[in-house]
Amino acid sequence: MSFPQNMMNILKERIIKNKYIPTDHKKPLPTQARFLCNMKEEVLFGGQAGGGKSDALLMAALMFVDYPDYQALLFRRTFRDLDLPGAIMNRSHEWLNNTDAQWSEKKKRWTFPSGATLTFGHLQFEKDKYSYQGAELHFIGFDELTQFTESQYTYLHSRLRKGADNPIPLRMRAGSNPGGIGHGWVKERFISENSNLDYIPSNYTENKYLNIEEYGRQLDKLPRAERLQLKYGNWDLLLEDGLLITRSEAEAHIVTDYPYTKEETLLNLVSVDLAGEGKDKTALISLNKTSNGLYLADTQQLQDSKIEARVLAFIQKQIDLYNTYGVVFELEPGSNSEYSYRYWKNLIQSQFPNLLIYKMRPTKSKFERTRLTVKYMNLNQLFFVERKERQADKELDVTTLINQLMYVNPDPEVMKQHPSPDLLDALNQGVYYMDQWTTSKRKNVRRINYRKKK
Ligand SMILES: Nc1ncnc2c1ncn2[C@@H]1O[C@H](COP(=O)(O)OP(=O)(O)O)[C@@H](O)[C@H]1O
């Protein structure tokens, strides 16, 4: 582990020489070191569980206890959270019990020989923040920040202050997994593109103090949404239910394997939602028809300007795996989409002359089009394949799709608050085509089934 000189100095002076940080914690993990050496006013250490966030907060709080007037506060939402075995206040006892720091049980406060203090607090009720009205604090730490409200955080932030000639840095520090009542504001404040605050993503796979494999297996046992939040530190999960289907109903359609062979696959269709006005991603999906319903077999989202090669590669892969029958494009309103369609049709047919290329000009809103997809789900005729071997990536694509199913809404104002649901659009279109083929155009289906390809 090698750090730049100024970081090495901070670590040496404030951590390694610090007698209140136990010997077995003198070697912070690389992410912890970045967190500890960052002297900006506000920093979030967030994401994966087990990345050493709580330990890092305690270390950060202790960094300046040799300054006589240093005042630090560490919060959990409730007293119970503070007091649990292994939680941050109990850890402070393991660290400080055999030192010259004095504990006051009444005030929940360590006082150091310098006069500096470290106090533990909780803000169970909104009004509890006013207990800190007169406080003048140099360090405020929130463990599990997404359990707090934004107004609690911003109120305490106003208590961060010091005298003009005081050299102690003012620091607001927080650790948090995604999820919890404060998920939305924490994401907006620290993680969204609009944020200019520092966010350090925690990473349990670098935590050499854990049994990493065993810990990963424990995280795998969690329900899907929590697993994605705690194992991958995914902040993009929306936990609300949709208007058309609940999250748990939708997640019940995720399967980890495509259970059919190429021969058993009746039909494969690639559906493309091209990037265009108002959206930046091209979404591709590969949909299989089987005797048991439809399977979303593969997905891809592309953002580059030169996406041709990757679209062709995606189609080639589906042809190899499933004997693709056709490709369907969604045409946006407006004349340019017609040119764009012709361009893609020529391109694809020059490489795959056997493929049928379709275009579709949607008439109904995205919300109305989703009804058919949800109907297939309710009939247990549509499944999403999430392959374990490509875990992180593909889980995120299925996650994105399920999120889109949750936020699709008939109100355009609501839709503006979310990214354009491109994967869902591509899926809706694929389901619509499959539905047409199997219902109204029966002749076509027979032709498809008997069609032989080499
Ligand atoms: N720098 C460190 N030195 C020794 N042990 C550590 C260090 N950082 C974290 N750990 C240990 O790793 C485990 C997970 O850390 P924790 O702070 O609880 O993670 P998080 O709060 O991100 O879930 C705990 O047992 C903790 O004591």
Ligand SMILES: [Mg+2]
């Ligand atoms: Mg923690």
